[in-house]
Amino acid sequence: MIVSKFGGTSVGSYEAMSRSANIIVDNPKRNWVVISATSGTTNHLLRLSSLPLNTDEGNGLLDQISRRHLDIASQCSFKKEAIKAVEECMRNLSAHLSKQQTSKDHSETQWVDTLLAFGEILSTQLFAWVLREKELNVQLKWAGDFICTDSRFGLAAVNLEVTYAKLQQFLTANEGFVSYQKPGNVLLTQGFIGADVQGRTTTLGRGGSDFSAALFAEALGAECLEIWTDVAGVYTTDPRVVSTAHAIDEISFDEAAELSIFGGKVLHPAMVKPVRRANIPVRVASSMEPELPGTNIVTNPLNRPVVRTLSVRKEQTLMTLHSLEMLHQPGFLAKVFSILSEHRISVDLVTTSEVSVSLTLDTAHKASNKVELSEAVLRALNDFCDVEVEYNLALVAVIGNALNQTLGISGQLFSTLKEYNIRLVSHGASANNVCFLVEESDAEAVVQTLHQSFIG
Ligand code: ASP
Numbered sequence: 001m002i003v004s005k006f007g008g009t010s011v012g013s014y015e016a017m018s019r020s021a022n023i024i025v026d027n028p029k030r031n032w033v034v035i036s037a038t039s040g041t042t043n044h045l046l047r048l049s050s051l052p053l054n055t056d057e058g059n060g061l062l063d064q065i066s067r068r069h070l071d072i073a074s075q076c077s078f079k080k081e082a083i084k085a086v087e088e089c090m091r092n093l094s095a096h097l098s099k100q101q102t103s104k105d106h107s108e109t110q111w112v113d114t115l116l117a118f119g120e121i122l123s124t125q126l127f128a129w130v131l132r133e134k135e136l137n138v139q140l141k142w143a144g145d146f147i148c149t150d151s152r153f154g155l156a157a158v159n160l161e162v163t164y165a166k167l168q169q170f171l172t173a174n175e176g177f178v179s180y181q182k183p184g185n186v187l188l189t190q191g192f193i194g195a196d197v198q199g200r201t202t203t204l205g206r207g208g209s210d211f212s213a214a215l216f217a218e219a220l221g222a223e224c225l226e227i228w229t230d231v232a233g234v235y236t237t238d239p240r241v242v243s244t245a246h247a248i249d250e251i252s253f254d255e256a257a258e259l260s261i262f263g264g265k266v267l268h269p270a271m272v273k274p275v276r277r278a279n280i281p282v283r284v285a286s287s288m289e290p291e292l293p294g295t296n297i298v299t300n301p302l303n304r305p306v307v308r309t310l311s312v313r314k315e316q317t318l319m320t321l322h323s324l325e326m327l328h329q330p331g332f333l334a335k336v337f338s339i340l341s342e343h344r345i346s347v348d349l350v351t352t353s354e355v356s357v358s359l360t361l362d363t364a365h366k367a368s369n370k371v372e373l374s375e376a377v378l379r380a381l382n383d384f385c386d387v388e389v390e391y392n393l394a395l396v397a398v399i400g401n402a403l404n405q406t407l408g409i410s411g412q413l414f415s416t417l418k419e420y421n422i423r424l425v426s427h428g429a430s431a432n433n434v435c436f437l438v439e440e441s442d443a444e445a446v447v448q449t450l451h452q453s454f455i456g
């Protein structure tokens with residue numbers, strides 16, 4: 001069995017859905033299908049969640065969501081059924097909006113998760129009809145019936161034991177439905193969505209559909225997990241920055257994990273763990289050009305270059321703390337980190353000297369979890385050290401193999417970057433990456449220079 005996940009652009013229009021459906025038809029092993037909301041819909045719903053009822057903007061967004069999905073429905077052979085499904089979803093969505101929660105407590109985040117889930121509900125409802133149009137026998141299942149989570153709405157943690165038990169139960173009860181012996185049967189479900197023990201809808205964090213798909217692949221013992229997206233695999237770097245960047249044939253789980261963390265937008269960071277654990281190869285490919293080989297993520301790639309890929313994360317903040325107290329004082333760093341953790345600030349890179357420590361923080365405007373360096377944090381830190389904050393930096397990650405054990409690589413990297421001011425370096429902790437913090441305005445040139453010297 002192959003678990004196939006289609007991202008938002010791969011189901012973003014009728015043509016895209018139809019192309020993705022053809023991919024499923026092409027291989028009868030592709031019988032467990034996980035999809036995202038249509039591209040942009042989760043952003044629209046998230047914006048809606050922050051607007052009061054009945055604003056022009058809110059009504060405009062609802063209208064856009066409705067028209068987008070009705071447009072897909074109206075091109076489907078099962079037009080009547082598909083339109084009816086969209087209309088019903090839109091009615092439920094409006095009803096949910098009118099129950100808007102305003103308090104900043106648990107019930108509000110719970111309400112937002114239920115709202116966001118409409119994106120995946122709409123896309124799966126429609127995709128089911130597009131698959132039926134291709135004469136596939138589709139069973140559409142609510143992901144919350146499988147993916148069991150805690151109640152941290154917005155970023156719920158999955159209970160693997162319960163989730164895997166539920167999936168096993170389903171397989172036993174539906175014996176043969178999703179097996180190779182029954183070509184044409186397809187189980188379709190939502191990515192990103194789970195439910196807590198009380199059955200309340202939760203979400204796994206933005207981009208979480210990859211993670212859902214990886215969990216399904218592990219639990220079902222899939223022979224492969226496919227991530228269908230709008231690019232032809234994992235690239236050596238962003239082709240918009242370096243025109244000679246190209247798709248990589250094969251990459252290890254370790255490299256893919258680093259890449260997903262350091263800005264490669266193709267994969268969600270949490271997805272690597274389940275597939276690596278279960279040793280399930282992953283194929284990343286483009287649903288627009290499915291004949292291209294894409295990238296295989298495997299445990300042991302044949303080729304392990306020292307430098308495989310480069311990625312950039314912008315909007316980085318560097319915080320430097322100085323204190324003479326740091327000298328031979330146990331507990332100084334513990335104090336710093338406990339203050340940051342109290343304010344839910346997550347630190348990426350750290351370098352220390354005798355009397356100072358520098359930390360990088362990701363302040364990028366991701367739709368949610370933006371790091372805020374509030375007055376309160378700065379005051380708490382200022383109490384026992386001097387704090388300096390620099391903005392507009394970028395983190396360039398060099399990802400590859402044995403970077404901490406390859407003679408001369410540091411020298412080569414530094415001499416390649418001799419024209420640039422490097423604010424901070426992180427090297428040695430990981431075999432798979434070396435990170436440089438540079439001015440945001442230098443980031444693209446740094447990547448171009450490195451790509452030319454190390455990848456070509
Ligand atoms: N639709 C969700 C999002 O946009 C999940 C996903 O696409 O992976 O974050």
Ligand code: MG
Nearest residue numbers: 007207210266
């Ligand atoms: Mg994604």
